[in-house]
Amino acid sequence: MKVLAVSLLRIGDLLMHMEALRAYLHENPSAEIHLLLNDSSMSLRSILGESVQKVIVFPRKELQEILVEQNRSLWAAFRQTQALVTQLNNEKYDVVLNLTHNLLSARLIDLIQAPIKKGAYFVNGKARPADCQWGVYFNDIHSGAHQAPFHYLDGLARSLDIGLTMNQNGQARGSRYICLQVLTSDAKKNWSMNKFSQLAAELKEFYPEYTFVVLAAPFEKDIVQSKDFPAGVEVRYATWVELVKILQDTRLLITGDTSVQHLAAQMNVQMLSLFMGSANVTKTGPRSVQSYVVTPSVSCYPCSHHQSCPQSTLKCENQIQVHDVVSLAKAMLNDQAYLPQNQNLHYYQVQNRNNFYFIQGLGEEKMTTLEREIKQITWQFYLDHEYENPIPPYGTAIRTIMQNTDLDEISDASMNLKIEQFETALMWLESLDEAAQKSVRLCFRENNDQISEIQRKILETYKQFTTANRIDHEYIQVIHNALTEQHKTAFGFIRKLKSSIKEGMQLIQIDLKITKDLLNAKKERGSYVSRARELS
């Protein structure tokens, strides 16, 4: 079976896609996988391993150069595209897997002939609906700015019907290096090199048996060379092959860079990720059980991937201090539990829940963790069609909650408060929906002044509502996005708002239902657990 996997995103995404491809190969051992990747990702070719039998280059850079140079004909780019499509069609693929999930790849796959296509693709120039609920969900959540309860790779793999698992083999225990990846691809995600230098100096005193290595890519040499690191710290400008070699013998990796993080996660290296700027711990954290992630608590975190930091100073970076990282790294190196010392930061440990990536907040309130778990498990329950099964009422999902959480530690009062908040939010959304409906009528009358006034009032009400009720913004994040995004037309604004209201209500209704059921389950804990045990 010949399979074409299309991976046309960044290097970090490609590294994650490789994990999905290995899982696909495990399920389809006879598959011969060809990988289509960007010319800029070719440096990774040497570490792709045996899963990929052939690499085909997508000449992104060359095409883009032709397209922007005014003295060159568009037809040069067209002919090159034609040559690529012919090359791909000559391979006569049985299956095409779209790991990229964007418009470019969806249109490219439209041009490739294959009996089976999976993921997003067009048919004769028109978008087609997703094959499964996971596909719809992945498209909705990961294409927008919504808060996703799942890791990007978990969502992508399920949308392609690939059974991905979290690695449960425990941590690799290299004995030689403690590595510090000091730069990322984006200035707003960097922890300062001075702090990394100080970190190396402090850790070196406690762990002289390890070699401390500062990692950087060869093209970053000029930036890293200008900084001083403590005596004895090695600086390696490592290619991907060299990086793999170093990571094989690494005890701990401290990194802000997600590409290196994804590679290390697949090698089961224990790591401490420092997430700032647009690095989102839920979407793209390290898929390596028992790794840790530290994030700031500033209100603008995580920010958008598309723009540079609008703040006068990098607030994220300022918040994470050297001693915070030193104390957590020491706990990790000593295999000790860690109790957070800085209340301004969030600390997470990566765990495996039902073969899904899950982040357990350290020192956070039990209800907060439970809420995150409910959200993830509820969606999993819904997207996997578990609701079609007879009993138990919430299937394997609720059993997982019951097994992992000591419900007695969570008070009825906190759950009742959450239910009250959900119900208030629903009432508010209903009234907002009515206001939006009025605006639709005004749009047809083209009364722009009145529409602007309504938009202003809606925004004001939103602010008052969230302040007064202290509703967790995550639940109405979709509404917030609709209200703050720029829309060219009043009708566009209302249309977006109405669909966001509907989406927000669906999210809250699901959370409300499962929280109520969980509260009932808690009350009837004895009989419920025995029933669950009978069935497990």
Place this chain on the structure above:
Amino acid sequence: MSQELESYLKLALLRLEKAYEEVVKTQGYTRDTEKLKMLLELTREQVPNENSRHSASQTR
């Protein structure tokens, strides 16, 4: 992204859109128009708009 590059990209988008419209006018929808659409998406990814997040960055 520099303003100069952004204006080049916007110009490239205009050229591609015009070429696409011309081809559709004369031939209707074909696989060739789909190739032009693909090139349009490729260019859009580079302009700082809602599709720009998937542009490729420099790597090792």
